[in-house]
Amino acid sequence: MLRQLVLSISFALIACTASAAIDSVSVENLNGKKNIVHKVEAKETYYSIARKYNVTPQSVIQFNSNRSLQIGTILRVPTERPFTDTSIISAGSKQESRTSAKVAVIDYKVGPREYLVAIAKKFNTTVEDLKTLNNLTSNNLAIGQIIKVPFGSGPAEQLSPPPAFPLDMPKLESRTSSTSIDSSKSASERLKLPVARYGLREVNERGVAIWIADENLDGTKMLALHQTAPIGTVIKITNPMTGKSTFAKVVGKFTENESSKDAIIVVTKATAELIGAIDKRFQATLIYGVPNE
Structure with missing residues (x-):
């Protein structure tokens, strides 16, 4: 009886230690594929969570209907790994390179009154990730400065920048009506x-x-x-x-x-x-x- 009690306590301690090494709450079987249940922690974004489990940000966002993230929010992270594979990617997988995560990087032109916090929110990333990606030592940005931001799940050359975040200067409202230019006329006539x-x-x-x-x-x-x-x-x-x-x-x-x-x-x-x-x-x-x- 005493031996069974000692074994039960030992197994419980081992289980607690193993669960502390990973960020997931549990694992579900989704059509034979592993579906990870993740509890959101402080300063986590869809991008950082996808990097933890080596999946694309789009798949996590789409599976969770792009719900807002708060501390304690429960997310489902779909993967392509078979459910029979019981290994779960731990927080240590953050050490993997950006290229292995296959997340594209695009150039973004900083506009007036834009800060790292606002840009990080636009691209579902963190200020720390942006500073690391651009080798920045401070949060200061200049108007017109070109910085790199994460976007998409494929190579950067296969993706076009999102239309909501153009590289050009912000579009100003015009009070005059647009006028078509007749190219048949000379510059002097125009x-x-x-x-x-x-x-x-x-x-x-x-x-x-x-x-x-x-x-x-x-x-x-x-x-x-x-x-x-x-x-x-x-x-x-x-x-x-x-x-x-x-x-x-x-x-x-x-x-x-x-x-x-x-x-x-x-x-x-x-x-x-x-x-x-x-x-x-x-x-x-x-x-x-x-x-x-």
Whole structure:
């Protein structure tokens, strides 16, 4: 009788020790396959649980209907191992490489006001996993920074990034309606303002332009003098000989003299050089907008 009691106590101690070495609660038979019953612990995610048992995150998420995880939540982890195989992957399997788990990694572009906590939540992972994957020593991220995040169960090149998490900058709402671009028109034609649109009227001029070196004008800036355009107007200037165009800001009017005779605009040397003007006097076409009268 005493011998049976000692044996019973010994078996109980062995069973407790074995159960402490694994994270599962029990194992179920699901169509001949092993179905592990797992109790969620602190800071565990679908991704970390799948890594423990060497299965894909998608299979665990789908089997449990993507239920929210809390400490003590009971999950079922489906596997492809036959039920006759009584071995259960222990927590020590965390040592396995990421490649053996066959979890793909994609690039993710950090957006404004995004932190590791929010990104980890988006991809069902943990901050610790993200820091390990990217060799980060702190939680600080920069806007536009590219980091690696776990996604999917196959090789990364076979998967496309999820549409909910684009790599581009966040999409901004536009208050203007979209406009189709007619590729049959030249760039100059597409730049023309429609009549009476935006409260502006388009003005087109063609004639002689000159460039000067004047102490009152900064020759390194894109500035212009014009007789009728209001100060502050930005004029598009094109040299028909080279086909080059640039923009200059009107800062005043010019005085007519022998050098500026018959000229429609006076520009700085920097402006003239950008459109390939060789001589001080050259032909130019102007396009600018003035307020509707």
